Amino acid sequence: MAAAVAAAMNTHPRYVPAPQALRLTLVRHLREVEGRAIGAPARERVIDVSDADALQFLAQLYDDSYARLIPRQPSQRGPWEWDILAVLKAHLLGTPAAATTPEQAQMLKSKLLTILQAAAATPLKPSGPPPRGPRTGQRAQPTRKKPKKKR
Numbered sequence: 001m002a003a004a005v006a007a008a009m010n011t012h013p014r015y016v017p018a019p020q021a022l023r024l025t026l027v028r029h030l031r032e033v034e035g036r037a038i039g040a041p042a043r044e045r046v047i048d049v050s051d052a053d054a055l056q057f058l059a060q061l062y063d064d065s066y067a068r069l070i071p072r073q074p075s076q077r078g079p080w081e082w083d084i085l086a087v088l089k090a091h092l093l094g095t096p097a098a099a100t101t102p103e104q105a106q107m108l109k110s111k112l113l114t115i116l117q118a119a120a121a122t123p124l125k126p127s128g129p130p131p132r133g134p135r136t137g138q139r140a141q142p143t144r145k146k147p148k149k150k151r
Contacts, residue, residue, distance in 0.1 A: 080119035
């Protein structure tokens with residue numbers, strides 16, 4: 001089942017999901033299948049957590065100012081912010097925020113720290129002008145010699 005979901009998510013050549021996003025998709029699917037298997041009514045199944053709930057839980061883990069750093073608009077979020085939300089949502093699907101133990105909170109903080117360290121180590125695109133000189137793979141044009149002036 002996990003391989004089928006991972007293969008389905010990797011069908012688009014330009015979209016490579018993060019492990020956190022894959023894990024969140026699998027947890028959602030498992031919660032849905034589990035709810036159907038035990039015969040729970042559809043309205044009682046919890047198969048998704050909203051971004052607002054995840055951000056509120058992030059504010060509980062740290063403080064409110066830290067949670068405000070993640071944009072509220074999904075179109076303004078970067079890949080690392082999506083990873084942070086995916087980790088929080090996967091946790092909230094299995095454990096309510098009020099029932100999170102200090103050990104689980106510490107584990108979540110270490111996961112979030114790892115994501116932030118990976119974000120800090122990712123090289124950014126240079127914002128300045130492109131470097132001068134011949135580009136790799138191209139032949140440089142030789143300079144032309146000028147005739148000497150005669151006296």
